[in-house]
Amino acid sequence: MIEREVTIMNPIFNNLESEKQELIINAAIKEFVKRGFEKASTNEIVKEARISKGSLFNYFNNKKDLYIYLIEYGIQVIENLYEKIDLNETDLFKRIENIGLQKLYIHQKFPHIFDFLAAAIQEESAEVKDMIKEKVDHVYERGIELIYKQIDYSKFREDIDIEKAIEILNWTMFGFSEKELHQINTFEDMNEFGEKYLIEWKKYSEILRYSFYK
Numbered sequence: 001m002i003e004r005e006v007t008i009m010n011p012i013f014n015n016l017e018s019e020k021q022e023l024i025i026n027a028a029i030k031e032f033v034k035r036g037f038e039k040a041s042t043n044e045i046v047k048e049a050r051i052s053k054g055s056l057f058n059y060f061n062n063k064k065d066l067y068i069y070l071i072e073y074g075i076q077v078i079e080n081l082y083e084k085i086d087l088n089e090t091d092l093f094k095r096i097e098n099i100g101l102q103k104l105y106i107h108q109k110f111p112h113i114f115d116f117l118a119a120a121i122q123e124e125s126a127e128v129k130d131m132i133k134e135k136v137d138h139v140y141e142r143g144i145e146l147i148y149k150q151i152d153y154s155k156f157r158e159d160i161d162i163e164k165a166i167e168i169l170n171w172t173m174f175g176f177s178e179k180e181l182h183q184i185n186t187f188e189d190m191n192e193f194g195e196k197y198l199i200e201w202k203k204y205s206e207i208l209r210y211s212f213y214k
Contacts, residue, residue, distance in 0.1 A: 013059040024049045029116045037125040074117045075139050082146050090152040093205045096173055155213050165212045
């Protein structure tokens with residue numbers, strides 16, 4: 001779960017109940033992921049969020065301000081995730097396993113936030129493109145640095161291409177996570193789902209460990 005409050009720029013929006021904030025955030029993110037910045041409809045956002053259009057523009061001056069807010073919100077969510085990376089854990093499999101679990105908890109609260117940031121990087125609208133590059137690129141670069149920082153690569157076999165092994169590990173983790181996410185809403189208890197997730201992931205990771213490690 002996200003323990004530290006995400007920085008809110010808009011004081012009126014900040015005063016809303018957290019449940020209503022999350023409803024608006026998720027509705028807006030879903031629409032921007034689906035249509036991109038230019039084609040995203042504020043009518044669809046307010047319909048999904050069950051608020052009036054006047055209320056939306058009371059919280060945010062215009063669609064661009066809303067989009068910028070969501071970018072900064074998403075960045076803060078990612079930063080919170082980075083803070084949970086245990087740099088004392090030097091085993092790559094365990095570190096990626098823990099990161100994957102944290103992403104699942106975030107996904108339960110904000111189902112489309114990772115898709116939104118990924119889509120934002122591909123956004124071509126001149127109105128927001130430069131802002132995205134300025135704000136998002138360095139966050140992902142920092143994440144890659146942190147994920148692999150202080151990893152004990154001596155555990156890998158000498159005949160293994162470590163870069164390719166990491167790619168295979170990442171592909172496997174991504175595919176596994178996508179598969180599990182389709183089941184996440186069938187569990188009312190996230191702890192129960194988290195336990196199931198770890199049990200299933202260990203079956204995959206053991207195969208890869210056997211293939212890559214000494």
